Amino acid sequence: MYTVIGTANSRTLRVLWMLEELGVAYQHVPANPRSDSVVEFNPAGKVPVLIADGTPITDSTAILTFLADHHGALTHRAGSIERARQDSLTQFILDEFDAALWTAARHSFILPEELRMSGIKNTLRWEFERSQKTLMHRMAEGDFLMGDQMTVPDVILAHCLTWALIARFPIVDARLSDYLDRMRSRPAFQRAAAK
Template identity: 75%
Template sequence: MYRVIGTAKSRAFRVLWMLEELGQPYEHIPALPRSEGVAQVNPAGKVPVLIDDGTPITDSTAILTYLADRHGDLTHPAGTLDRARQDSLTQFLLDEFDAALWLAARHSFVLPPQMRLAAIKNTLMWEFETSQKTLAHRMGDGPFLMGPRMTLADVILTHCLDWALVARFPVTEHRLSDYLDRMRQRPAYKAAAAR
C-alpha cells in the first residue's frame, strides 16, 4: 500500500486525488512541511512524499508521472505524440501557473518578512492572467485539458486553479472556470478533498 505524506492543503492533494482516480489503496499521513516525519524521508522537508515499497519519491509531478506510468492510466504512452503534448502542457502549467502561485506564496508568508516583496504579486497576477489566455487556446475539445481523456496534467491544472482562487488570483477565462467546475464534480476529487 502506498503512503502519502503531506497535508491535503498542499501539493499532496494532487497525489491523493491521483490515487483516488486510479482506485489504489493508500495511507495518508497529513504531516506539515519540515516536520520531523517529513524530514526523515525528504531532507528538504517538502511535501508531498510518496512511499512505495520503502522508497520515498518526492515532487508532486514526479509522483504523478510515476503513478500514471506504473498503473498505465491518466497518461499517454511514452514516445507518442500525445505524450509529448501531455508533457508540454504539464511543463507549461508548472512554469506559468504553479511557479507564479508558489512565488506569490513565498512572498506572502513563506520567506522571512524582511525578504518579502509585496509588489511582486501584481506582476505575478498579470502573468497568471496572460497564461490563462494562452492555455485556453491550447486546450483540446472535450471535457479535459487534452480533449476526451483525463491525464495527470488535469490534476495539476485543477489544483493550480483551486490554489489561485484561495490566493485571490482571479480565474478570468470562462473556459477555465467551466473546466474547474466540472473537475470539482469528479467523485475522486471529492474523496481527496474530504481529507
C-alpha cells in the first residue's frame, strides 16, 4: 500500500488522481506544505510525498512517472518513440503551464509581500494563452493529448487547467475547455478531488 502526503488542493491531487485511475490501495495523509509530517519525509517541505515500500518519493511528476511505469498503465513503454513524445509533452506542460501558474501563485500569496510583483501576472497570462495555442498543434485527435490513451501528461495538464480557472487564467480554446470538462468528469478525478 502507498501513503500519499499532502492536501488535495495542491499538486498532491495529481498523485491521488493517478492512484484512483490505477485502482490501487493507498492511504492519504492530508498535510500542509512545510508541516512536520511533510518535512519528516521531504526536508524542503514540499508536497506531494509518496511513500512506496518505506521510501519517500517527492515531486509530482516523478511520482506519476514511477506509478505509471511500476503499474504499466497510463504510459507508453520506456524507450519507445511514443514514450519520447509523451515525455516531451510532459516537459512542455511543466515548462509552459505549471511554471506560469506557480510563478503567479508565488507573486500572489507565497513570497513575502515586499518581494511580490503583481504586474508579472499580466505577462504570465499572456504566456499561458500563447502556450495554449502551441499545445493545440501538438494535441492528437481523440479524447486525450496523445489520442485514445490517457497518459501522465493528461493528469498534469488537467490539473494545471483546473488551477488556471481558480487563478483566473483564461482557457482560450474551446477544444481545450472541452478536454478539461471530459477529464474532470472522470470518476477517478471526482474521487480524488473529493479528498
